[in-house]
Amino acid sequence: MNLSDILDPMFRWPLVTGVIFAALLPILGMYLRLREEWLAALALAQVAAAGSLGSAILGLPPQAGALACACTAAACKGWIAKTGNNGYALLMISGWAAAILMLANVPIAEHLGHALFDGQLYFTGVTHVAFGAAFLLVVAAVMPWLSRKLLLERMFPDFFRASGLSARRFHLIFDLLIAAGLALATASIGVMGAFGLVFVPSMIAYRIGPSWRGALWVATGISLLAYAAAFVLAFVTDQPFGPILVFVLAGFAVFGYVAQGVFRQTAPALPGR
Amino acid sequence: MDDNALLVVTELSAGYERPVVGPVSFSVRRGEIITVRGPNGSGKSTLLNALAGGARTFSGTVRRQPGVRISHQQQAALPLNSVPLSGRELLALTGADARGLPEWIGPLVGKRLDRLSGGQLQFMQVWACLKAPVDVVLLDEPTNNVDPPGVAHLRQEIAAMQPTHAILVISHDYAFLDGISTRTLSLGS
Numbered sequence: 001m002n003l004s005d006i007l008d009p010m011f012r013w014p015l016v017t018g019v020i021f022a023a024l025l026p027i028l029g030m031y032l033r034l035r036e037e038w039l040a041a042l043a044l045a046q047v048a049a050a051g052s053l054g055s056a057i058l059g060l061p062p063q064a065g066a067l068a069c070a071c072t073a074a075a076c077k078g079w080i081a082k083t084g085n086n087g088y089a090l091l092m093i094s095g096w097a098a099a100i101l102m103l104a105n106v107p108i109a110e111h112l113g114h115a116l117f118d119g120q121l122y123f124t125g126v127t128h129v130a131f132g133a134a135f136l137l138v139v140a141a142v143m144p145w146l147s148r149k150l151l152l153e154r155m156f157p158d159f160f161r162a163s164g165l166s167a168r169r170f171h172l173i174f175d176l177l178i179a180a181g182l183a184l185a186t187a188s189i190g191v192m193g194a195f196g197l198v199f200v201p202s203m204i205a206y207r208i209g210p211s212w213r214g215a216l217w218v219a220t221g222i223s224l225l226a227y228a229a230a231f232v233l234a235f236v237t238d239q240p241f242g243p244i245l246v247f248v249l250a251g252f253a254v255f256g257y258v259a260q261g262v263f264r265q266t267a268p269a270l271p272g273r
Numbered sequence: 274m275d276d277n278a279l280l281v282v283t284e285l286s287a288g289y290e291r292p293v294v295g296p297v298s299f300s301v302r303r304g305e306i307i308t309v310r311g312p313n314g315s316g317k318s319t320l321l322n323a324l325a326g327g328a329r330t331f332s333g334t335v336r337r338q339p340g341v342r343i344s345h346q347q348q349a350a351l352p353l354n355s356v357p358l359s360g361r362e363l364l365a366l367t368g369a370d371a372r373g374l375p376e377w378i379g380p381l382v383g384k385r386l387d388r389l390s391g392g393q394l395q396f397m398q399v400w401a402c403l404k405a406p407v408d409v410v411l412l413d414e415p416t417n418n419v420d421p422p423g424v425a426h427l428r429q430e431i432a433a434m435q436p437t438h439a440i441l442v443i444s445h446d447y448a449f450l451d452g453i454s455t456r457t458l459s460l461g462s
Contacts, residue, residue, distance in 0.1 A: 034356060151358070152366045155351055156402070159367065161326035162343035211359035211385065 006235050017124045020132035021185040022227035026219035028181050029202035031150055041198045043088040045191045046095030047073045048183035049116045053102040053109045063131050066183035074179035128188045135184050190242035200249040204256035226252050278302050279341050279409050279439050284333035287323035292331045294319045301439045308450050309443045311460030317443045321411045346402035348413040353387050360397045369404035375426045392418040412442045416449055
């Protein structure tokens, strides 16, 4: 394809859909990493993919099934988390197995299945943008309020206990937010594309971010840059979007490690260390 | 019951899987700086945890005056794990005022906490709890790893806060609160 074709109106909705999730997922990834629960993101993405397929088989919008399954899994997270990462790993492989079996046995699921696992962003439309925009509004409304509570609970858990408050409520709200974000993103940019945007930018930002706020900007900036590069690369080379996005993100991760090494070698030591 | 007390502890026996401290009774009033002393294993940290709601109460009660706010600096280091939080952001979490920080650490509030030294990090952690907008401050070995100028600064701040707060301090540095502690609570082995 020619690069000039990218300006065709039919690619505007996919572009906007991707921008929304490329801006949101790394922010959610920062807080997931704060709770050391990045494996939960992959598990929820797999469950959302299975939910999407099940929904399509029943003739419902894929987003509905993805949301229902991911949010149910998130609501049960307290119980799952008791097993540590084992519970998330089981959830992840079960979600994957269910999706593949549906894909193999129900013809109607095949097209959507490829989109979910290949990350065929270019086939998204106005419905995906509408769901993404609604989610963007929810995150914009909730996260400024939730951020301090999540950070405070992590650093000073006694502030909650000593005030007679329970952190469980705030964690549940965040869990549902994560589940909804991953469900909607999975239905648009695929399982691994969504997980990559949660995992990689936050990983780099944790290493090179100058502060929490600075790291949020770093993560979002990296994510948007990687997304833009992958969007163009996948388009020009006529390849599925998901794997290209993951390769670009992996490239950024390697660059992040190298940059941090260079920074450490050149930065002056702090006084008193 | 002491109606003016911020906390009233009555026959409290607390711990985790089994009782570690108590039974112990005392009350905490505004204007008090209480030094908690006792040999290792006597349950000093568990007592502060129990006051903050972080330990299990086996018997007895901890009654709080309605609306009393408590901050608790735990002996364990902050669970940073590479979280890119700056000192300024840490203080903002508890609502602590950065004004009054000593000159040697003031310029570092914009730095990431995981790039500070152990002593600098400890000082920031103590400051975040000490200067939070609360009524009762619980400090568990606040002077660990802190240089003498930092210890002196903390002592000065604690003394200045005495009229408006109640402060309970565990410290093996017996000189730290000499002259400003209003009472000592001794726990047996």
